[in-house]
Amino acid sequence: MGHPDEVDVIVAGGGPAGCVVAGRLAYADPSLKVMLIEGGANNRDDPWVYRPGIYVRNMQRNGINDKAKFYLDTMASSYLRGRQSIVPCANILGGGSSINFQMYTRASASDWDDFKTPGWTAQELLPLMKRLENYQKPTNNDTHGYDGPIAISNGGTITALAQDFLRASDAVGIPFSDDLQDLDTSHASEIWAKYINRHTGRRSDAATAYVHSVMDVQNNLYLRTNARVSRVIFEGTKAVGVAYVPAKNRGHKGQLMETIVRARKMVVVSSGTLGTPQILERSGVGSKELMEKVGLNCVSDLPGVGEEYQDHYTTLSIYRVSQESHTLDDFLRGDKEVQRELFQEWEVSPEKARLSSNAIDAGFKIRPTEAELKEMGPEFNALWDKYFKDKPDKPVMFGSIVSAAYADHSLLPPGKYITMFQYLEYPASRGKIHITSPDPYKEPFFDSGFMNNKADFAPIRWSYKKTREIARRMDAFRGELASHHPHFHPASPAACRDIDIETAKDILPNGFTVGIHMGTWHRPSEPYNADKVHDDIVYSEEDDKAIDDWIADHVETTWHSLGTCAMKPREEGGVVDGRLNVFGTQNLKCVDLSICPDNLGTNTYSSALLVGEKGADLVAEDLGIKLKLPHAPVPHAPVPKGVPATQQVR
């Protein structure tokens, strides 16, 4: 059967927020026709989606992997020493949840309160936070949920490196916590949880949880994939449908092949922080000046569309670990034997396989001490006083350990590695995205804005030092991979010390060049001494400058885009009101992370789901229907007995 050309509700964009809205509404009322239109491919039964351990492959930009779209800064940035940054974004049903790193964290309570919008306080949102979760870890607080569609667990395995990391973190003043995601704790470390179902070993993506589950049992949810929404169609200022085009422009002479679907009741735009503003602008919703420039009729003059782009920033530093450590390096490097072993292990018992993990087993949230604050300079101190001081639940930085090098292994020497990620959670910098043409295939103007506020350097510098102190105190530590650290002067006491001589001999026992002394260029470190009591490294001003240059050269997205269609008063540049209605229009809502008026200190999948849940409630209220709880059973829920693991798929 072909698809209808008129439905009740159209959801444009199948990321986490869009999947929640489409799935919840369709399940609530089988007589309601809902269409979900997604620009990327369907994720169903794709083994490169559901096997958790292969997620880094989704970051390959090789002309074959089309699960991500790569936004490149249009201009070189003086804040990044002339670099252009790249922000990869999901391009597949499930959005980020089908390709992300599966790290589970949640925003602090004050982050939601800071939205300053009735209905959106942490207290009011708590029931929705709970209803989306199937939390599979023990806990001693009452903020998690147990019968929701999104599974959260430790995955199939945790490496010993995580425990090593927690012990070393404690040694530098970061105590252990058994739940850092209680909306309140802002300075502690923990075993990070993952969006992995511990019974099936599979990724817990939003499409499987909210959309496939409903399509399995009802026939009122229509799914269009590989279909890019080009614009919303208006009658006056009332949204009455959308036009979409094929995902790739392969038509005759590049002619625009639009299909139009009408929506009787509502259009919901949920194409993500970088997709949603482009759809609005192509529809005539945005700054009047821009509309005139690109030759479009202005339906609603909203200069805030596409502005105030925010993200979290990361730098990553790589360390050598002992040859006895369990890391994913050989698997990622492409060692055939290791790959066969790990894939087979997953096939036989996915629930406890090494691939049922993202190898990101532990992490921390931190706030600076008074003494540390003093060293962080006037710009950050001004931000601290305004933003953090009176909100003790807000961490300044996150850190996490990956049991492998998160890097292109073809560019690395042999050996085993850990990666320390440093994430800045509330950057002061801001960027923007705007269309350059009404043509949906034309690239937009994009300015990531990374590091364009000087206050953002100090906390990253501080946490680089912090993670370095932790790494040096780990039992598995065997040196710094100098190429993935700041370039300190060789005579500085802060200069990196690469592989230790014993590990070097272990890796290349017959190597004729191991241990040669060629000045400062080739000189392995002394053998590792597990009993050594460490003093903190002392950094000079010149060393700090080396760190700041390294930050400018290497800082990247954490793929946590938000803020381009903010929920705040129209006169302050707002785009949607508290019910997510787009100002100056009717029957049109935005539901995704673009609506955040301020940052959220978390890996943002949990927040996208929550915005989706809130959006589903608001649309349901508008339509006079009631959501059904709990949601439809997730398709890959485990079959209890007697069935081999691979048959537990559906």
Ligand SMILES: Cc1cc2nc3c(=O)[nH]c(=O)nc-3n(C[C@H](O)[C@H](O)[C@H](O)COP(=O)(O)OP(=O)(O)OC[C@H]3O[C@@H](n4cnc5c(N)ncnc54)[C@H](O)[C@@H]3O)c2cc1C
């Ligand atoms: C590589 C990566 C790693 C990440 N790691 C983590 C992590 O470990 N933990 C965590 O919590 N969060 C992580 N995130 C962030 C998290 O996945 C996102 O915050 C979340 O997916 C945002 O949800 P969204 O619904 O706002 O938008 P998106 O996920 O961006 O979804 C938008 C959807 O709309 C589609 N779309 C765009 N334009 C159009 C159009 N014109 N027409 C039709 N469809 C369109 C896109 O294809 C996409 O499917 C990661 C994200 C990425 C990309």
